Amino acid sequence: MEMNGDKILQVKQVTKHFTIGKGRILQAVNDVSFDVKKGETFGLVGESGCGKSTIGRTIIGLYNRTKGDVLFDGKNVHQLPERELFQLRQRMQMIFQDPYASLNPRSTVREVISEPMEVHKLYKTKKEQNERVYQLLEEVGLNLEHANRYPHEFSGGQRQRIGIARALALDPDFIIADEPISALDVSVQAQVVNLLKQLQKEKGLTFLFIAHDLSMVKQISDRIGVMYLGNMVELTGSDSLYENPLHPYTQALLSAIPIPDPDMEESRERIILQGELPSPINPPSGCVFSTRCPFAMDICSREKPTWQEAESNHFVACHLYQDKLENKTTTEPVVRIR
């Protein structure tokens, strides 16, 4: 995959809190920063409720941010005048988890795909618009006979293809795919991932791929950010994350992925996380993972670990590495998962 290193997206210390009544605040996202380079796929992973979908919606401007900045091609998404934001939205599109819920059941496939084209007045004639719809259907592995049918007439995988065609209707540069395969059968998941990879190659698309399943994210991502309870805890290249996970939470997530080889599967070490995911309304003090971390130390519940480049292009927020970086003595309790 070719990457020119230019940043198409910069997420800078973004915080998103929701007021949920009785003075309570849901801290969905806290101080999250990362960049996405043109042409790459950046995977964002974590359990449900970790804030990854809120980040996606904040990037595209569906949510305003509480603090921080989102720059798309250098433009601050949340400070643009309405008209410029409208134009920018043409370049940023979203694919949703549940294709059925995101497609209007009363519209034909042609209407579903043409709607964004009409909103943005892309074509002068219906004929041109219809030709583009047929072309898009073919690009996503459907055909023009599907244009007059309704979403309920399709399988889950086909509906996600319709969702992808709709996202491509405005010829965007950047697509946020929010759990695009989670609702699909395993056999269909691989087909949709392959389609996304193929479209990326053909059109030079950039993806933010949001998922809870680390095994599928590896198939598609160049770099991966791991989130826990609204915080980014680790960020590195895809191979580096799988071969050398640093954060105890990433290690636990990876240790839960089954290995196809029965001997390896039996002999490997598994980290079972204790306790429930805490509430983002009342997150733990210090490190947000401290209530479940098998390696927690005294400092962990007192001080929030800072975001550090522990190894080249490998960032982590964990006191284990902070001690190492500051040349303090530490009991090296980190377990490597292979």
Ligand code: SF4
């Ligand atoms: Fe575990 Fe402490 Fe690292 Fe948090 S900072 S992940 S509690 S060792």
